[in-house]
Amino acid sequence: MAGNPATIAFSLACSPNSPIIGWKGVIRTMKPDSYLTIAPYGETEIIIQKSRFICRAKHVATEAEAVQFVQEISKKHWDATHNCYAYHITETTQKSSDDGEPAGTAGRPILEVIHAKQCLYTAVVVTRYFGGIKLGAGGLVRAYSQGAAAAIEAAGLVKRMMHQQVVITFDYSFMGKMEHELHRTGYLLETPSFADKVSWAVWTPLGEEQKLIEQVTNWTHGQAVLSLGEAEYKDVPL
Structure with missing residues (x-):
């Protein structure tokens, strides 16, 4: 198949009788469906x-972005005694x-x-300004x-999960029912839009689309599209 092996777009046409139209998704082969990272x-x-340690952590999408982050901090703190760092993008x-x-x-x-926190796509830089007292090898470790732990805590841990967007279009007569049911499900909800009908974009974990489809079909007696x-990835609080 031609195209970028890391991201292959596809489109599937559903049958005319299906409540689903215009499937457009993305298969991502380079990242897992979910992983821990930082905000x-x-x-x-x-x-x-007496040594001053400035601790920074950043979510990075690529190794190049991690390198750029390190370079920016090193340039900003060119007068520091040390700008020590580590990044963990993928297992390799x-x-x-x-x-x-x-x-x-x-x-x-x-x-x-970073490993202990099980974080991927994470870069940490700890800048040190020497305060005059040597810490020794154990003290430095x-x-x-x-x-590093303080930097990650300052950013906060999140679980990043691949989600599928599902746009539900339905008559106004179902608004009360849909609002009640969707807010109970735990799905990520966007703000609904109102025209001739209501359109509501919902994000469900990748692979759980069929569950939402069955729920909406039941709530609207099969009258929703x-x-x-x-x-795409969405952050889910831990």
Whole structure:
């Protein structure tokens, strides 16, 4: 099949008697259907033995974005003693750097914290301004581990799940029933639009579309029309 192997778009036409029209979805082969990561960005600061540690964590979509994040922080804090970092994109794409600290005392501890949190697509930079007191190898490991954990906590953990958009179009007579039932389901709901009929976009976890279709068919006695749109990741609070 021609096209980008990482993202293959497809379109399926449903039968005329089906309540579903215009299926348009996306198969993504490079990422899992769900994974743990962090919210877009977090930043905090800690002081350990007079050394100042500025701790930052960012959600990144690619290794190139992680590298850019590290470069931006290093440029901003060009006068820092160290800008140590680690990022974990996928199980096979990760990197860490001690940036001048003794080998294994900074970058690796940061990466191990990311692993412990089971975060993918995550980059952490811990910037240190030396305060005059040497911490020793063990102290450095503890300091950078603490800094990484603080950065991730500042950002917050989320579960990112692939969702399928389903647009439901129905008569106004079903609005009360639909509003009552949809708010009970836990689906992610957009704001409905109102024209000749009501259109309501709903996001359901990928693979659970049939369940929603059956529910809507039951609620509206088969009189609603469902259009399946794009598939994309949505953040689900833990």
